Amino acid sequence: MVGVVVVSHEQVAFALIEAARRVVGTIPNIAAACVSAGEDSASIMHKVAQACGQVDDGAGVLLLVDVFGSTPFNVSMTMADGTRAAEVVCGVNLPMLLKLATLDRCRLPPLALAMEVQECGRRSIRIGSELTGKVTVGGKI
Numbered sequence: 001m002v003g004v005v006v007v008s009h010e011q012v013a014f015a016l017i018e019a020a021r022r023v024v025g026t027i028p029n030i031a032a033a034c035v036s037a038g039e040d041s042a043s044i045m046h047k048v049a050q051a052c053g054q055v056d057d058g059a060g061v062l063l064l065v066d067v068f069g070s071t072p073f074n075v076s077m078t079m080a081d082g083t084r085a086a087e088v089v090c091g092v093n094l095p096m097l098l099k100l101a102t103l104d105r106c107r108l109p110p111l112a113l114a115m116e117v118q119e120c121g122r123r124s125i126r127i128g129s130e131l132t133g134k135v136t137v138g139g140k141i
Helices: 012-024 041-055 071-078 094-100 110-124 128-132
Strands: 003-009 030-035 061-065 086-090
Touching: 003 012, 003 041, 003 071, 012 030, 012 094, 030 041, 030 071, 041 061, 041 071, 061 071, 061 094, 061 110, 071 086, 086 110, 094 110
Parallel strands: 003 030, 003 061, 061 086
Antiparallel strands: none
16 A cells, blocks of 8 residues: 655644545555755655655655655655655645545556546635625625
């Protein structure tokens, strides 16, 4: 089964995983790597590598990171160094984790999983007025 590591600033990763578990129940092979303000790259690297080691049973790892271009993102990208099957997706949100709970992580490789959750994440970002048909102009309906 492809493992999942949610990498975030502060405790966001723990909160996202806990919220997903409350909705769908147990999510196997998932771990959080939370980065504190001012933490150095070596410490972040250790946390991310440790989390990957906890969830990777040989099928690879999908790393879901909160912010593109951040230090957690850059460290996560080093996990995709060719030593294991790995993929990184930025902009993690709760719908992505809920989608992962429905996907066959034993059959799909990290890249296919990444593409599925990326699309789900994109679809979940909506503007309320677009959904109601009440498009506002200049803040007025």
